[in-house]
Amino acid sequence: MREEGNPSTQFLPDFCRDGTLLLVILMAELLAVILTLAHSGTSISFWRALALTSLFIQWIALGSIALLCRLGPWLNRRPPAVAAMIAYAIVILVTLSLSTLTALFLDWVVHPDQVDLSFDLQFLLRNTLISAIVTAVGLRYMYVQHDWKRSIEARTGARLAALQARIRPHFLFNSMNSIAALIRSRPLVAESAVLDLASVFRSVLVERDWSSLEEELELSKHYLALEALRLGDRLNIEWHIEPGLANTRMPALSLQPLVENAVYHGIQPRPAGGTISISARCASSKLIIRVENPLPGQTAVPHSGNGIAVNNLKERLALAYQGDARLVVVQDAERFSVQLSLPMDATDARDDRG
Incomplete structure (x- = not known):
């Protein structure tokens, strides 16, 4: 079963x-300006009319926002059509309620001697019709955005599934060959390698969108343990992990x-191998992760597809964090590094304080 958790x-x-x-x-103020311009031929000055119209429309907007904010988590658990109908009804009811209160206030307080029920009814119907049209357009826009995000998420989910499918045979063939070579000569090491392989596939086979930094680090450590069987002393790892970040949430894989x-x-093409540096720290409510490796050198034959993993991750981060995450690639004459900057929520911040 797929683990959900992406609110996007x-x-x-x-x-x-x-x-x-x-x-x-x-948007409410823009509507107020349009309505005021439409009635600019009346005896009331433009700025006074704009002020009164803005005040009335902003009360409707803020009242609707307050209710939708309060009911938002409940509404988003409903099907989109049901959520849209309830939100539509909320805005219409707020408009009717505030229009009625405004009409009563004008009739009883401002000019009690000039009560005109037909004008009050026309005022209510006009406001309700405008609110109905504007709300329908707004909900239509939200639906289009929702449908677009679903298509992007489906495409990104397919990319993640392809990434998982690519990891499975890649690990399987290399790791099983290494394990087979160790079974007789170093059975304990072979047993440990089997456990590492099982841990890697256990993590990869779970279809989920989110995990924690601790889980991502454990998966990477099991993967590196298997690669160390193949590369030996050519592979060196430096870990620089700041304490208190274990439960920080981040996209899976x-x-x-x-x-x-x-x-x-970075390591495999180099005959002498090299050192990979992996660091994680907190800075300005951001989780900063950096992976750095040496370049293969001029004599080594570079592998193709160096940007696939980076480009794939960029698209997934853009969807998961809606533009709040950053992925920066830096390359100089000797080193290649990738740095992730991921927002941390309130729960992560509490975990950091211990």
Whole structure:
């Protein structure tokens, strides 16, 4: 069973986020400007009309946002069609409620001697119709975004499945050959290698979107233990892992492909081997992971496909973090390094404080 956990494909956005709130306020103000311009021929001055219209529309927008923020987690557990209908009804009810309160306030407080029920009814119907049209357009936009994200996620999921499929035979053939050569001469080492191989495939075969830094490090260590059987002293590893980051959440299979890339393109082509440096630290509420390896050199024959793992990971990070993650590749005359910068949530921050 596939382990879910990626919130990126929820139908409705997180209305509690500052960015979503700002966008709604700006769109509401734009609507206020359009409606004011449409009635610019009245006796009321433009700026006064804009101020009154903005005040009314912003109250509707903020009231709707408050309810959708409160009900957001519950709504996103519903099917998209049901969530859309409930959200649509919430905005219409907020519009009707505030329009009714505004009409009552004007009739009873501002001009009690000039009550016009037909005008009040027209006011309610006009506001409700405008709200219905604007909300329908907004929900349609959210649906298009949702459908687009689902297609991107499906494509990225296919890439992850292809990555898992590529790891399985690659590990299987190389590791089984190494284990077969050790069974008689070094049975204890062969037994340890079998356990490493089982751990690697246990991690790879689980179809999940997210894991922890600890799990990613363990997978990489088992992988490197198997590669060490084949490369021997040519493979050296330096670990620089800051304490307190074990439970930090990150996309599954984020680290191991970069480590495999470093072995395959940086160590294997070099007759003398080299050192791979793997580090993880926290900086400014970001998890910084760096994998560094030597370049193969001018005499070595480079392997093709050096950018496949990096490009694959870039696309997965863009989907998982919606642009908040960074992957930076640096290459100089002697070294090649890949650095990941991943946002840490509140739970990760608590774990860091111990």
